[in-house]
Amino acid sequence: MSELLRIENLSAGYGEAVVLHDVAFVLGEGQTLALLGRNGTGKTTLINTLAGATRQHGGTIALGGQALHKLAPHQRAAAGIGWVPQERNIFKSLTVHENLTAVERPGRPGGTSNPWNPQRVYEMFPRLAERKTNLGTQLSGGEQQMLAVGRALVLNPKLLLLDEPLEGLAPIIVEELLRAIRRITQDEGLAAIIVEQHPQAILAISDEAVVLDHGTIVHTDKAATLRAQPEVLDRLLGVAR
Numbered sequence: 001m002s003e004l005l006r007i008e009n010l011s012a013g014y015g016e017a018v019v020l021h022d023v024a025f026v027l028g029e030g031q032t033l034a035l036l037g038r039n040g041t042g043k044t045t046l047i048n049t050l051a052g053a054t055r056q057h058g059g060t061i062a063l064g065g066q067a068l069h070k071l072a073p074h075q076r077a078a079a080g081i082g083w084v085p086q087e088r089n090i091f092k093s094l095t096v097h098e099n100l101t102a103v104e105r106p107g108r109p110g111g112t113s114n115p116w117n118p119q120r121v122y123e124m125f126p127r128l129a130e131r132k133t134n135l136g137t138q139l140s141g142g143e144q145q146m147l148a149v150g151r152a153l154v155l156n157p158k159l160l161l162l163d164e165p166l167e168g169l170a171p172i173i174v175e176e177l178l179r180a181i182r183r184i185t186q187d188e189g190l191a192a193i194i195v196e197q198h199p200q201a202i203l204a205i206s207d208e209a210v211v212l213d214h215g216t217i218v219h220t221d222k223a224a225t226l227r228a229q230p231e232v233l234d235r236l237l238g239v240a241r
């Protein structure tokens with residue numbers, strides 16, 4: 001399997017504060033990584049650092065061999081990072097359709113033969129098709145999350161970053177989003193890093209797992225192996241899951 005993402009000696013934080021220390025891992029093409037850890041251990045900081053939204057103090061990030069760490073956030077998006085931040089950050093004054101068309105980028109050369117476009121997003125999330133002309137302000141939390149995912153997909157990224165995509169959503173919406181994420185990653189083979197508070201649900205659809213504590217990696221394993229070891233999960237995450 002060829003390598004997609006390589007992170008080495010990464011340290012990053014906010015201003016002078018260093019939150020992440022010496023983070024390193026490699027993710028293969030088409031692989032899904034579950035990024036786990038207790039609250040405040042640096043998961044969001046790592047996602048944001050990949051997207052270019054923190055201050056990087058040291059180390060390197062390469063996506064498909066291209067050095068990302070020197071690029072501005074919009075250049076990272078062009079290089080293949082599709083970021084769905086925890087705050088979702090949809091354009092609230094635009095309609096659903098405008099949110100998608102405002103950022104849409106055609107499929108990349110050598111990329112998938114079936115690129116993402118608004119129509120494909122509507123097929124995956126029929127609720128969004130029904131809300132096509134609604135403004136961002138008129139959407140429920142679940143619809144906003146679907147739109148945030150759709151907006152990252154129409155960039156036709158190489159790597160999708162999902163920061164707590166299920167947080168605060170009703171169980172029926174969680175199921176719908178999990179199905180969509182499984183389809184995007186497992187059926188369509190888009191690589192992803194997913195931060196989640198519900199590790200079982202995400203480990204079930206991931207290939208690899210990384211656990212952070214105090215800004216450093218304290219455990220890496222195959223997702224299926226970690227999922228089958230609830231006592232290890234309990235120890236690493238602190239709560240029975």
Ligand SMILES: Nc1ncnc2c1ncn2[C@@H]1O[C@H](COP(=O)(O)OP(=O)(O)OP(=O)(O)O)[C@@H](O)[C@H]1O
Nearest residue numbers: 013014017019037038039040041042043044045046
């Ligand atoms: N904008 C910021 N400025 C300064 N420090 C921050 C900022 N955001 C987060 N931190 C600090 O960085 C550390 C890691 O936070 P981060 O949000 O990355 O953790 P997390 O694992 O994603 O937690 P959670 O699961 O609660 O979202 C915490 O100590 C937090 O206080």
